Amino acid sequence: MTAAISFLCGLLTGSFLNVCIRRWPAGESVISPRSRCPRCGQTIAWFDNVPLLSYLLLRGRCRRCAARISPRYPLVEFTNAALYALIAAHGGWSLESAKMMLFASMMIVLFCTDLAERILPDEITVGGIVLGIALSPFLPLDAGLADIVFLLMSKDPAPWMRSLAESALGAVIFGGVLFLIGEIYFRLRGIDGLGLGDVKMAAMIAAFWGVPQALLVLFAGSLAAASAGVAVVLIAGKDWKYALPFGSYLAAAAVPAMFRSREILAWYWHWTTG
Numbered sequence: 001m002t003a004a005i006s007f008l009c010g011l012l013t014g015s016f017l018n019v020c021i022r023r024w025p026a027g028e029s030v031i032s033p034r035s036r037c038p039r040c041g042q043t044i045a046w047f048d049n050v051p052l053l054s055y056l057l058l059r060g061r062c063r064r065c066a067a068r069i070s071p072r073y074p075l076v077e078f079t080n081a082a083l084y085a086l087i088a089a090h091g092g093w094s095l096e097s098a099k100m101m102l103f104a105s106m107m108i109v110l111f112c113t114d115l116a117e118r119i120l121p122d123e124i125t126v127g128g129i130v131l132g133i134a135l136s137p138f139l140p141l142d143a144g145l146a147d148i149v150f151l152l153m154s155k156d157p158a159p160w161m162r163s164l165a166e167s168a169l170g171a172v173i174f175g176g177v178l179f180l181i182g183e184i185y186f187r188l189r190g191i192d193g194l195g196l197g198d199v200k201m202a203a204m205i206a207a208f209w210g211v212p213q214a215l216l217v218l219f220a221g222s223l224a225a226a227s228a229g230v231a232v233v234l235i236a237g238k239d240w241k242y243a244l245p246f247g248s249y250l251a252a253a254a255v256p257a258m259f260r261s262r263e264i265l266a267w268y269w270h271w272t273t274g
């Protein structure tokens, strides 16, 4: 039941995410005007705007002019709904689940805008850094870099303070270090290896989940991006450019990391420290 209701909430939210994906990169408002068919300009009626169902009933075409509607719309709605159901089944209804749902939706938007437009909107990345830091005192992050810093300073602060420090430190370090790497790469090669959007996105992931989990996401995302790049060159004989943009890989890695990072990091510590 929890999962079913969450699935429905996810469908409705997914519908709004589609609006964000389409309008934010173009710098348009997500509140008004109402959605229109991009070809004939017909305002889309509420009954033709029901998540998932309308796309199926209309067979992916505009009711008036039969222009094709991108399958991205139902895909985003379904993916968001499925993730909400999974999160609710995993952790029930809790503040932590609400945070995971919010983050999953933000990753879906970033995945799509980076894929379609090579843009990672500041509304999500910079907004997400602020939001992640603001939530951290209320939803304590796992032990991470801040705990090591406090240990070295022989300090023993309250849990909310450790969590806030971990979140803020993560945002600063990921933002700062990745920005420097990007700058050095740019000076050496003369091309942009890492966009500023990717840097802000990594800082946002660190602000939401802390340094160890952000490192895991960065590692998994880079590995996936590199293997896909090699596969594209070797198998399809095409240029690197045909691989997905990096932000999409980060988004795809960040969602499963929410569920499994604790186990993976614990296994890693166990394995490296014997």
Ligand SMILES: [Zn+2]
Binding pocket: 037, 038, 039, 040, 041, 042, 062, 063, 064, 065, 066, 067
């Ligand atoms: Zn139309």
